[in-house]
Amino acid sequence: MSGNNLSFYLSFGVVLIYAAFALFAPIIAPFDPFMISGAPLASPDATHLLGTNDLAQDIFSRLIWGTRATLFLGIVGALISVTLGTVIGIVSGYYGGMVDEIIMRFLDVVMTIPFFPLLLVLTIFFRPGIYTSAVLMGILGSIQGVRIIRSQVLSLAVADFVVATKALGARGSYIMARHILPGILPLVGVKFVFSAQHFMLIGIGLGFLGMGDPGVVDWGQMINRASQNGGVILGLWWWLFPPGLAVTFLSLALAWFGYACEDRINPRIQMMRV
Amino acid sequence: MEKVLLDVRGLKVGFPTMDGQVKASDTVDLRIASRETLALLGETGSGKTVLGMAILRLLQPNTIIEGEIRFLDRDLLTIPEKDMRKMRGKEIAIVLQNSGTSLNPVYTVGTQIAEAISLHQGLKKPAALSRAVELLDAVRIPDPDRMAREYPHQFSGGMRERVLIALALACNPSFLIADEPTKGLDSVTRQQILDLFREINQDRAVLFITHDIDAAAALATRVAVMYAGEFAEIGPAAAVLGHPAHPYTRGLLASLPERGMRAIPGSAPSLITLPEGCRFSPRCTSVSERCTLEHPGLVRVGPGHYARCMLYD
Amino acid sequence: MKLTYILRRLLYSAAAFGTSVIITFFLLHLMPGDYITQYLEQIYAIAPPEVVQMYNQAYGLDRPLTEQFFTYFSGVFHGDWGYSLSYSRPVLEVISEKLFWTLVILLPATFLSIIVGIVIGAYSGWKRGSKVDLALLNGMIFLRAIPSYWLALMILLIFSYYLGIFPLGGYVSLSALDTGIDPIDVLNHAALPIFTLFLFSVTGIYYLMRNSILMTVGEDYIVTARAKGLDELTILRKHAMKNAMLPMVTSVALQCAGMITGSIFVETIFSWPGLGMLTFEALKIRDLPLLQGILLMDTLIVIIANIAADLIYPLIDPRVEVGEDVRK
Numbered sequence: 001m002s003g004n005n006l007s008f009y010l011s012f013g014v015v016l017i018y019a020a021f022a023l024f025a026p027i028i029a030p031f032d033p034f035m036i037s038g039a040p041l042a043s044p045d046a047t048h049l050l051g052t053n054d055l056a057q058d059i060f061s062r063l064i065w066g067t068r069a070t071l072f073l074g075i076v077g078a079l080i081s082v083t084l085g086t087v088i089g090i091v092s093g094y095y096g097g098m099v100d101e102i103i104m105r106f107l108d109v110v111m112t113i114p115f116f117p118l119l120l121v122l123t124i125f126f127r128p129g130i131y132t133s134a135v136l137m138g139i140l141g142s143i144q145g146v147r148i149i150r151s152q153v154l155s156l157a158v159a160d161f162v163v164a165t166k167a168l169g170a171r172g173s174y175i176m177a178r179h180i181l182p183g184i185l186p187l188v189g190v191k192f193v194f195s196a197q198h199f200m201l202i203g204i205g206l207g208f209l210g211m212g213d214p215g216v217v218d219w220g221q222m223i224n225r226a227s228q229n230g231g232v233i234l235g236l237w238w239w240l241f242p243p244g245l246a247v248t249f250l251s252l253a254l255a256w257f258g259y260a261c262e263d264r265i266n267p268r269i270q271m272m273r274v
Numbered sequence: 275m276e277k278v279l280l281d282v283r284g285l286k287v288g289f290p291t292m293d294g295q296v297k298a299s300d301t302v303d304l305r306i307a308s309r310e311t312l313a314l315l316g317e318t319g320s321g322k323t324v325l326g327m328a329i330l331r332l333l334q335p336n337t338i339i340e341g342e343i344r345f346l347d348r349d350l351l352t353i354p355e356k357d358m359r360k361m362r363g364k365e366i367a368i369v370l371q372n373s374g375t376s377l378n379p380v381y382t383v384g385t386q387i388a389e390a391i392s393l394h395q396g397l398k399k400p401a402a403l404s405r406a407v408e409l410l411d412a413v414r415i416p417d418p419d420r421m422a423r424e425y426p427h428q429f430s431g432g433m434r435e436r437v438l439i440a441l442a443l444a445c446n447p448s449f450l451i452a453d454e455p456t457k458g459l460d461s462v463t464r465q466q467i468l469d470l471f472r473e474i475n476q477d478r479a480v481l482f483i484t485h486d487i488d489a490a491a492a493l494a495t496r497v498a499v500m501y502a503g504e505f506a507e508i509g510p511a512a513a514v515l516g517h518p519a520h521p522y523t524r525g526l527l528a529s530l531p532e533r534g535m536r537a538i539p540g541s542a543p544s545l546i547t548l549p550e551g552c553r554f555s556p557r558c559t560s561v562s563e564r565c566t567l568e569h570p571g572l573v574r575v576g577p578g579h580y581a582r583c584m585l586y587d
Numbered sequence: 588m589k590l591t592y593i594l595r596r597l598l599y600s601a602a603a604f605g606t607s608v609i610i611t612f613f614l615l616h617l618m619p620g621d622y623i624t625q626y627l628e629q630i631y632a633i634a635p636p637e638v639v640q641m642y643n644q645a646y647g648l649d650r651p652l653t654e655q656f657f658t659y660f661s662g663v664f665h666g667d668w669g670y671s672l673s674y675s676r677p678v679l680e681v682i683s684e685k686l687f688w689t690l691v692i693l694l695p696a697t698f699l700s701i702i703v704g705i706v707i708g709a710y711s712g713w714k715r716g717s718k719v720d721l722a723l724l725n726g727m728i729f730l731r732a733i734p735s736y737w738l739a740l741m742i743l744l745i746f747s748y749y750l751g752i753f754p755l756g757g758y759v760s761l762s763a764l765d766t767g768i769d770p771i772d773v774l775n776h777a778a779l780p781i782f783t784l785f786l787f788s789v790t791g792i793y794y795l796m797r798n799s800i801l802m803t804v805g806e807d808y809i810v811t812a813r814a815k816g817l818d819e820l821t822i823l824r825k826h827a828m829k830n831a832m833l834p835m836v837t838s839v840a841l842q843c844a845g846m847i848t849g850s851i852f853v854e855t856i857f858s859w860p861g862l863g864m865l866t867f868e869a870l871k872i873r874d875l876p877l878l879q880g881i882l883l884m885d886t887l888i889v890i891i892a893n894i895a896a897d898l899i900y901p902l903i904d905p906r907v908e909v910g911e912d913v914r915k
Contacts, residue, residue: 112603112893113610116848117885120870121878125614201734205852208736210871220736227740227856240744244737255732332813362816370814375807379906380829389825390815425905441815 008264011257018250022067029061033217044238051238054229063242065217070250073134073203078195080138085145086188090176092146093153107143115140123211130213133206137199145191149184156183186265193261197254204247219243276307279449279479285341287328294546298324300503308448311480313490316500319542322483323371326451330368331358364394367442368451373434377426383437384422390444409440413470432463436470443474451481456489468492487530491515499523502543502553505572509579519581521558552584560585596897600890607886608663611879612656626672626873668883669876678880682862686884688758689850689861692777696784697846704789708796709831713823715801731790735849739783739856746779753779756858780857787849788842795838799831829903836900843892847885
């Protein structure tokens with residue numbers, strides 16, 4: 001995307017705004033998101049900026065509170081996935097040989113099982129919950145990243161300075177941490193941003209399918225409730241649209257930010273996203 | 275006097291990069307007659323491949339090219355792309371470097387040669403393919419009928435080189451450019467390729483780009499020695515290779531294994547920041563103060579023999 | 588040689604499939620609070636113990652774990668994938684029925700997205716940096732960032748609700764009760780789901796193709812093609828494309844998994860009675876045997892796609908013999 005610096009700061013700014021909403025939700029939101037506060041299915045007015053839902057909860061407040069779940073799912077999921085993927089990728093790529101073979105074969109088998117259906121089954125298994133979802137997404141999502149990280153590590157592992165360090169007698173873990181990790185950090189950073197975007201969307205998707213945490217306000221669940229309880233038929237756009245718009249906008253901002261980061265690292269390499 | 279087929283005047287080729295402009299070719303003048311073979315000698319990075327590519331306008335779109343390249347009374351640098359395409363492969367053909375990667379891996383060798391024939395001579399596929407087989411035979415590939423149906427990765431290095439030559443000869447061009455055809459080949463294969471060229475070169479003008487001095491000696495009527503984007507020396511092969519005038523040429527010859535293998539000290543300059551005065555002066559053993567101040571022009575040192583050196587000015 | 592390759596491939600696939608069978612089995616049977624109880628909780632607030640007992644016996648949950656496992660495992664390879672709690676029918680039967688309808692929208696969508704994706708991706712990459720390329724690239728990035736469920740919802744709202752061009756959902760109109768299933772009617776209903784799935788997957792293919800062409804553009808044989816005197820369009824069509832399409836074949840498995848995920852959302856929103864919608868329903872009612880079966884079917888689809896890709900690849904790339912592992 002053109003306009004490098006502008007993209008970078010603008011998109012990051014948008015993300016920060018969302019983060020601010022998440023952080024200051026209790027202060028900004030006019031109502032408690034679970035409280036009954038008026039008539040159900042009310043149209044927007046001065047008190048309820050976006051009207052109320054079928055349980056007479058204020059939609060605007062729910063929208064704001066929903067930012068927390070969204071960001072949590074995206075960030076924690078990405079954190080787990082990137083960390084796990086990086087560790088496995090580094091170990092596999094650095095040691096090579098039998099270790100690498102075994103890990104890669106194992107991953108090959110696991111990768112055959114489609115991510116999302118597996119996630120759904122596992123979510124039921126562990127009972128839907130926001131922490132559960134984040135952890136599951138993180139673990140399952142790390143698998144894809146391992147391949148990419150590993151290939152970078154492979155090329156680094158035979159770099160001169162690494163070989164020299166080995167010749168000095170440094171231990172494997174030392175080399176991996178001090179020499180290989182910094183080399184792949186830019187790659188990891190970009191991956192983190194795209195993963196956050198991806199997991200956020202999947203997390204909300206879970207909510208949409210009814211696999212969200214019932215105790216948490218979640219945009220996916222909001223959309224689900226809206227479409228299941230007459231939002232479409234009755235044309236209740238103030239219920240249906242805002243959560244979806246909120247997700248889409250954040251997703252765009254994160255994607256934009258990810259590309260801007262990528263351009264900064266290496267303007268010439270076109271990497272595979274996610 | 276033979277007819278001049280190619281007349282290059284004042285050719286400048288530059289590549290804009292983040293660090294500055296790479297002056298791959300700086301005001302080059304060159305003439306090739308219709309039956310002569312001019313060897314363009316030089317190290318990697320001297321700009322010789324660029325020269326060959328520039329003639330066919332195969333360089334990147336953002337390359338800066340100035341000057342004239344006259345061929346058959348037309349300036350190749352100003353004719354429309356449509357017309358240039360008609361020239362390529364037909365009037366002027368090039369045998370590209372890196373035979374390993376210069377052929378499309380997913381098509382058979384015969385198909386790729388036939389493509390050029392169909393394009394310029396309008397033959398249908400079967401006729402073009404049988405002509406391709408004839409060409410493979412002409413470049414001495416054994417069992418050409420079967421080999422035409424094989425893929426590039428099934429050929430050895432030397433055979434691929436022959437395929438590239440066959441491809442270039444497909445439409446019988448009057449001007450052939452060969453870019454490092456003997457690079458990376460073992461001595462036996464090298465000799466075979468040179469023999470092949472000896473045959474081919476008789477009927478056309480040839481610009482033989484190489485770093486291989488013995489190849490130049492075997493095939494060339496004239497030799498041009500390129501250094502840092504310009505000609506250091508140019509003249510009849512016997513003269514340039516027999517009693518070289520320019521210190522660089524002398525250094526090149528001295529570095530041959532059979533002549534003592536003495537390397538020239540230092541390394542070739544960057545084409546972005548060139549030295550003041552004579553470009554070879556930092557490495558020259560006969561350098562004088564004048565060399566570092568003035569940039570020498572080509573000076574006549576014998577019949578048809580010129581050198582760019584202060585020693586003769 | 589070909590025979591040993593096929594055997595090896597089958598073995599490997601069987602191992603992958605077998606692993607997913609094992610995983611799903613243990614997930615199901617090691618659940619905190621077994622799946623029968625969870626299912627019954629959807630119907631009763633507190634499940635009466637006799638009902639639980641009855642279900643347990645019927646589903647063989649009172650047998651030792653290892654016996655259950657072997658019954659299940661061998662059952663899978665014999666077409667017995669368990670019994671659906673909510674449909675009261677064999678799982679495989681239910682899935683096969685619904686699979687048909689999913690394919691009705693999935694195959695056209697895949698086909699369209701591959702063709703369109705390849706063409707515009709190639710053009711975009713070839714003319715990198717041009718206005719068309721930048722417009723397409725930014726457009727695709729934008730499209731890709733929109734969540735699939737949101738996209739489907741918007742399309743439904745715009746084209747069905749507000750513009751009234753297409754029906755609101757389902758796969759046939761109510762008139763089918765009288766007149767039987769009319770293919771035109773089905774097509775009418777399928778149009779939006781196919782379109783949505785198409786939009787969903789074309790971005791991925793566009794990307795892949797564009798990247799692939801960008802890598803092909805710098806190759807030496809492209810210069811050779813130019814040196815022959817070929818024009819740019821011909822070079823793109825005949826020389827670049829064929830080479831650029833190779834990475835696409837190897838990534839087909841990834842595309843497949845994405846399509847499966849996409850169909851869950853699309854079918855749910857358009858009320859299209861396929862495998863995706865079945866997944867949604869099974870989730871709602873916690874019908875775990877059915878879900879397990881769906882997961883196995885999804886895995887099977889990906890495995891078949893992989894095998895197909897491995898067999899097709901050597902046909903396009905003459906450098907690779909059938910039997911080489913191209914995905915390393």
